[in-house]
Amino acid sequence: MTPEFNLIKQYFTRATRDTKLGVGDDAALISLTTGMELAISADMLVAGTHFFTDCDAYQLGWKSLAVNISDMAAMGANPKWATLAIALPEINASWLAEFSRGFFACADNFSVDLIGGDTTRGPLIISVQIMGEVPIGKAIKRGGAKVGDEIWVSGKLGDAAIALQHMLGKITLPIDVLTSCAKALHEPQPRVTLGLALQDIANSAIDVSDGLLADLGHILEQSNIGAALELKRIPHSTFVDFPIDLRDESLRKMVLAGGDDYELCFTAPAEKHAEIVKLSETTKLQLSCVGHVTSDTGLVLHGLDNEILNIKETGFDHFS
Ligand code: ADP
Ligand code: MG
Numbered sequence: 001m002t003p004e005f006n007l008i009k010q011y012f013t014r015a016t017r018d019t020k021l022g023v024g025d026d027a028a029l030i031s032l033t034t035g036m037e038l039a040i041s042a043d044m045l046v047a048g049t050h051f052f053t054d055c056d057a058y059q060l061g062w063k064s065l066a067v068n069i070s071d072m073a074a075m076g077a078n079p080k081w082a083t084l085a086i087a088l089p090e091i092n093a094s095w096l097a098e099f100s101r102g103f104f105a106c107a108d109n110f111s112v113d114l115i116g117g118d119t120t121r122g123p124l125i126i127s128v129q130i131m132g133e134v135p136i137g138k139a140i141k142r143g144g145a146k147v148g149d150e151i152w153v154s155g156k157l158g159d160a161a162i163a164l165q166h167m168l169g170k171i172t173l174p175i176d177v178l179t180s181c182a183k184a185l186h187e188p189q190p191r192v193t194l195g196l197a198l199q200d201i202a203n204s205a206i207d208v209s210d211g212l213l214a215d216l217g218h219i220l221e222q223s224n225i226g227a228a229l230e231l232k233r234i235p236h237s238t239f240v241d242f243p244i245d246l247r248d249e250s251l252r253k254m255v256l257a258g259g260d261d262y263e264l265c266f267t268a269p270a271e272k273h274a275e276i277v278k279l280s281e282t283t284k285l286q287l288s289c290v291g292h293v294t295s296d297t298g299l300v301l302h303g304l305d306n307e308i309l310n311i312k313e314t315g316f317d318h319f320s
Contacts, residue, residue, distance in 0.1 A: 016113040028115035039077035047124035059186035061102025068130035073195035074207035077132035087122030145204040145223035149267035159184035161258020188262035205266035211257035229291035
């Protein structure tokens, strides 16, 4: 057997759950459940651009699948199958063991089968394609937001960006804050359960990968509407030894425009408010109503003293 084939067998071949034919043939075979349609998405992670080359291999394995699963969550789809195309500069057994351990930990957590891929020598690049199922017509699109919708965000924003600023040497975090924020950066938790529950609740959704303002901007643009956001309602962590004061422009930027949060931002009719509050309780996931959709295009951000903040200063020039 060629070293490449050995590598695939050893690190990337596992028993599958719901796949007719997985790794090992010229193509994989899957069957869709009756009444479902296929949701497909891909995300590429390039060393030096999307992650530090010397980062932890387990976490990189987790994250490369998690960011793709997050796209399924944002569509209201159930993630089921993934392929992995990977370029490796060398065959490093301990790195591959850790990378695949992280990848399969995430796959097991969300019941995803790795069904194929490609392996080649080259600069470290990881390209994952994810496929999921969603009942026909139920996918939650970016273009469905309506005037009168409330705007919601899951979890907390900013932790990943705060960890990244520390790693870039721009700020210095106390160790407990770094530990907590680094976990958000390296092991994001895609909101699949929430996404599925939103099929009959949300009019639009997106996962927050580039920062709330930029990603909400995509919803606004595709739905041809505007929004008003209230800074005081934006969810973020609170640390005793690292206060996050949103009056501080650079902190505000990390929370609103930092990226890598992998939370869901969605819009839903105001009548669904109580249902969403209940959903937050059943899923044990914080859901914050952060603003509402408006008929004038553009995004207005109300500050803590109800002043109107210049969004460009927050690193957001989408509407400039
Ligand atoms: P081919 O020559 O037909 O492209 P390969 O030798 O590249 O086949 O791959 C053999 C099998 O292993 C295929 O089923 C392919 O999907 C799978 N595979 C290759 N690389 C990976 C990987 N990194 N992860 C999962 N499956 C892989
Ligand atoms: Mg191949």
